[in-house]
Amino acid sequence: MIKLIFCLHRLPSLTPDAFRSYWWDTHAPLVKARAPALRIARYVQSHGLDSPLDDAMQASREAQPKYDGVAELYWASEDDLNFAMTDDAALKAGAELLEDERKFIDLKRSSLTFVRERPVVG
Template sequence: MLKLTFCLRRLPSLSLEEFQDYWLNKHGPLVRTLQPALGMTRYVQLHRLSGDLADGMRRVRGAPEPYDGVAELWWQSEETWRAASRNPEAREANRLLMEDEAKFIDLKNSPLWLNREEMIYGEQRRRAP
């Protein structure tokens, strides 16, 4: 499996609640409709929690301000990802997604990278060759 991790920071003009609402209720459905062109097998949004529990844990550890959310996107393999990137429909889907992301994500301050999970503990998945 090939995975893309995208650490999101919201636009300064949005509250955390506005950011998360748009991401879940507008952007999420857009990703779902574009999934066939993109060839993704999974898309997950991790929404940051706020409040005493989360803030207290961060203070105790001396941790910096967290991201507003993390998106995880999976493809069956690197070959599947490369094949989708050559597809004109996928290029158009990516253009539409980036256009929408600019409405709620501070793209210049939101890192992303491709990766492969290495399971240390938990349910084991069979690694693709």
């Protein structure tokens, strides 16, 4: 299983609630509709909480400011991921998603990486 972890910062023009609403109500259905073309096996949104624990946790580790959310996209194999990066229909679907991401994600401040999970607990 290959996973893309996308740590999102919202556009400065959006409130946290507006960001979460757009991401869930508008962007998620777009990803779901394009998942077959991109061979996405799983898509998970993790929405940041507004909690006083954030400040304490960040301070204890001298961490960077928190993200507004994390998206996780899964592919069953490297072959499926390579297909998503080379097939014409998949590239079109990916371009459509990127176009929509520009409406709510501050892409220059966000971070993404491909990973292979190595479970330790659970």
